[in-house]
Each structure stands twice: as structure tokens, then as C-alpha cells.
Amino acid sequence: MSLDLNKIHPRHGTNSVKWEFIWRDEILEQGDHAHPSQGDQQILPMWVADMDFRCPEPVIEALHERVSHGLFGYSAPTDEYFSTIIDWTSSRYGWEIEKEWIKLTPGVVPAVHMLLQAFTSPGDKVLIQRPVYYPFSSAIENNGCEIVSNTLIYENGSYRMDFDDLAEKTADPAVKVAILCSPHNPVSRVWTYDELKQFGEICLANNVLVISDEIHCDLIFSGHQFVSFPTISEEFAQKSITCFAPSKTFNLAGLKNSNIIIPDPEIREKFEEVLFRNGLWGTNSFGIVATIAAYREGVPWLNEVMAYIEANYRFMKEYLAEHIPEIKLVEPEGTYLIWADCRELGLSPAERKKLILDVAGVYLDEGEMFGPEGEDFERFNIACPRPILEMALNRLKEAVRNYVPA
Template structure:
């Protein structure tokens, strides 16, 4: 696998690489990778393409076995085949769950700054966004458990959407933290939807614990969301997995999914999932080494050349959350600055939470040459900005 190949993605209908209003932009946004998929996945999709018939598709025993084997091997967590439910994506799945578990006016807890589609998903169902804002201190994030307890105790608070590992701050929650969350949920009859999309993308020295494994006593009141999409760069195949141990909830979920007409998988999604989980592990192990190297490269560059920008050390994900408060720019102006002055596109921090106007989210899942080019452009733009600020003093 050539991890240094800067593959051209413009004019490929890529969301990440579509900038009709701008030219020569380097997108360091949107959480997909600029790496080709594992050869086993490409081979499986090519074989299916050559077959030439792409009709309605169902789920095979091999599909279920590949998921069960992956979770057992990677996390030593046995899962029941009956738990496995389909969704075309995590956000559609959470939407279906909210339609079953909540009523308009109910409260849903999120731990901001957090993946921004959570906000609109909650509001779409007439529910209230209840913020259990993470504590940010000395470059690190932690959970405010006293606040979580208080928010969970409200009579109309029904559910917590947990991001584990957390996007965008990159925290891998410890078993102790997950147990405390579970204890609070049990005390207040709180459902937990655990979004574990990035659970496979964990850096050395850290270990992702699935919520069910950290606290088995809460599985009847919890749902675990996962997918091969972020792990293996196949989000476009639209095949996600929800693990729902609670039989009553599972039946309601599947009924609602069928009612929305979302019950059938993508013909290529099934093949891609099987190939990823059966044969993709060597590719993933290489990817993690590449991401580790890219992460360190970004940290070293910022420390040496851009002290105004403080990167938060991610324990997981292929994303880096960067505090740009030293630049003295916030909100829309911050990302406009990088887009116009450096031709680099980031995910805007304020979208993840009101507390994050001075942050940007950087995707490092691309060849180092592309990262280096983006960093050099940023350095040039910040140098000019630095001179202008000094001139005004």
C-alpha cells in the first residue's frame, strides 16, 4: 500500500473535495480519508461490479459472522447475532432511535463540543438539547460528572448520546469514566446511545472499551453504534451497524426503519463490510502507524512554527482538535482566514459547540506531503497575520 500517493479527488463527486467557489484549496475537513481502501475491499467490490446485476440485497450469514468475529477479535466482546441491526448511517440510525425513545419536549444530553449533526438530530424530533459541556483545562478534556448527574436527574431528560471515542476532542473514555456514566444512567432511568464510530482508530497507549464491555449491567438500556466506514474509508457504501440488545426496542427500531423504507442495504455495502472485517486488519494496522506519524508531524510543526495554535493530543480518531485562540480570531472569521489567506479548509469549531469558536478540526488522514503543504500555507498566512497585529500595537 502506497500511503504517500496523493490521489486526485477533484471532479469525483467528493464532498470533501468540492469547492466550486474556491480554487487550489487543500481540504483538511470532513472525516473521510485520502487513502485508497484495503486491496481486499477493492477486489470484493470489483468482483461484484463485474457480476453486473445490482438488485435488491439482503444480509447473509457471512455478513453477520464477519461483524461478530471482528468485535470478538478487536475488543474481546461477544455479541449476539440478534443484536445486529442495519442503518445506512449512524445519524439516520440515531434519528430512528429518537423517534422511538423520545417525545417532543424531552431532553437529550450531549457532551459538547461534539459531532455537530447531533444538535440537528435532536431538534428534528422536537427534543431539547441538554449540554453536559466537557471540562477543558490545560489542553485536556474531561467529563463534568456533577453536571451530568444534575442534567440526568431532570424528569424530562430521557437519553444521553455518548461519543466514544469522542469526536472532535479525541478522548478515549476510560472504563472508570464509562462506569460512572453507566451508574448515573441507571439511577435516572436514562437511555444511552453510544456512538463508537471511531473505536477502531485508537493510538498506541490507549484502549477503546465498548460501552457494553465496560458495564454489562446497562446493555438493556443502551444502544451501540458502529460501522466499518471511518475505519476503512467506505462511508459512501452506507452500511452502519447498531447493536440493540433490548428485544422490545429492537423490534420497534426495525419496524420504524421499515416504515421509513430504509431496511435494505447497499449491494456494495454488504460486500465491502464483509471484506473489511474479514481481510482488512493488516491494512488498518498500517493505517494506524501512518496516522501516528502524521499526528506527530503536525504537533512538531505547530510547536516549532505556529505557537498561536495549540493542538489537543488525540487518543483516537484521524482528527486533531486545534485551539487557535492565540490568533485572536474566532468563529466564521477564523475559518475564513485559513480559507482565504492559506487556501486550507477546516471544519469550523463553533459548529461543534458554542464554547469552541476559537477551534478548528483538522483531518490528518492523507499523505504527509499534503499535510506539509497545508502547514506551510498556514505558516505563511499566520506570519502575515502576526505582522499585521504587531503593526497595530
């Protein structure tokens, strides 16, 4: 298979959050994406985590066929759907799951919210490992709970977990749930078996329920091995909930379909009650069709896309070393999100935002969104055609060269 991943697919007019919207004062607004200082040049968005690549052709064909049918009444997953998820989980992660364990939700973020509604009460504490995917913090706060950060240790350009701190924090009986981000967004760590085992043992010893968000688990760089948290031991599987989705893997986020795996019947029942209380049943007709086609026929596409993303990373690393050595990248192990240490630019987060967005016209996710620990960083989404990446880096180079702080 040979995909033309260098091709730029304009995404305007498709309701694309990445290409047609911008956060201003905590509100997602439709933006014109006209570059303020460069006439009609568009802002290059490298923020929200979706890809600028067309999804696998078999998925597009399956959706076409479904659309041609012309009837879009209520849909629910059939046995074909469940066996697809079971086969994928077995062959990719070595985890044998059962149909009853699989609960569908319109996304992992809504699932995390509802899981917190099921397993915490307002005032409880929920542990996360900052810097981390910011909707975890929103989910905790939206449900009246308190954030406890078992902050990752950043040393010699890479991140690791702080197990002493984890043991101390989970010993607090108010900590009911820990949200694991595996692989970790934004620091791109693919946690090893030993790290996950230690994490799980500490949570288990302190009776802390683990929500393992594994949405990025198919996006692994060569030389690294993803381990699914519940496969480490039966006890871990019984005291955890694992969130999977084809959305990051195959660029299907807009289809709003994810799979929440809950082996323990009591935990499952509590979650089902919350789904019921929110009136959630059935699922998006297109999400079902796309998931089956992607998991059954999308692997050649995925392999090619991952190789391209790795090449994008190497290109970016070399480019920065040559032209903007002040920006240092944390070596990614998975995801397509690159965490960039910008301390040597010597700018405050506000000055950096001005430089990157207003002067260069590149829209990144600012590090501080992932927690105060991220304030010296920027997150780049490099799942884009190389010409876009190159254009963004050229703009940044010029902006850094010419920038004079006000």
C-alpha cells in the first residue's frame, strides 16, 4: 500500500474543530483562521489531536455503502461489532475480553465524566499525573471532586512516574480514583510493564480504582511496546476500567464511538446505572460501521501512517536542531503529539503565545493547559502532511529570529 500522505486536504467547510475553530477566553469560537499579520495566510493548526490524513479507504467505502442505504434510524451494536472489538483486543493487546464487558460511549471524555459520576461523590479526590490531557482535570472539577496530582518527574529530557509520591497520595482515603493516561498525552511516554505494575500495585494496596485511558495505544513508535494495564494481572483487570477507541488510531474522532471495558460485574453495573440515568443508549450508526471496517481492514494504513509520523518527528528534530536549537523535544515513544521544552527561548507563556500564534500564525496547545508543570512547554500535533509541518517550522524560525518582546 502506498498512501499519498504528503497531500494537503483542505478541511474548511467540514465543521473541523482543528481548522475552523479557536479557543478564545475559554470559549471555542468559529475563527476565520486568517493570519493577523500575514494577510490571508491561514493559521496553521497543530493543536487538537486529530490527523490531517484521510482515514483508511475500506472505512470510507463502508461508510459510503451505509450512506447509500439512506435510512439512519436508531442503531445499536450487533454481534459482528462485539466480535470485532474482542478480536482486536486479543490480537493487538493480548487481552481476552467478553462481549458483556464492552460498554459503548460517545467518546472517552464523556466516559471519564460518567465514570467519575459512578465512582466518586462531590468532595472526593481523584489522582492524575500532570502534565496530562487537560479534560481529565475538567472532568474532576465538573463533578465536584478535587484534583490530586502525582506529578511526573522530568529529568534529563524525559519523564517518569514518582512512585513515592504516588504511595503517599493514594494513602489518603479521600482519593477514590486514579486516571492513568497510557500512553501518556502530552509527554508521549509508553509506560513499561514494570512501571504499570508498580503503579497498579500501589493503587490496589490503597483501594484506588484505576481508569486506564488507552486511547493512544495503537500509536506506538518503533522500539517501544505497549502494555495494556489490565493484562498485567487478574486483580488489576478486576479493579480497573479501560477505555479504548478507534478514533485516534484511524482518525475517526468525529464519529464519536468508544469502547469502555469493565470486567467486574459490580463496577459494570454501577457504570450502566449512570449511562441509564443520562439516557444514553444506542450509538452512532456510522461509528459502528467505521469501527468494524477500521479494525478489520485498517492495519496496513495504520502501519504506513505511523512510519510517516515517525519520519515527521525525525524531520522536525533535525530542523529544530539546525534552526531553533532553543526548542528541545522530549523523545516520543507513542501518540503523534510532541512535547517541546521551550525554556531556552527565555519567554513567559504569554510572550510565547504571542510569538507562536500572533507572529508565526501557528496554533499549538500551550503547555500550561496540561497543568502548571507544563508552562515551559508547547505541544505539537505532527499527524499532518510534511509540507504543513515544514511551513509551520519555517514560520516559527522566522518569528523566533525577528521577535522583540514588547
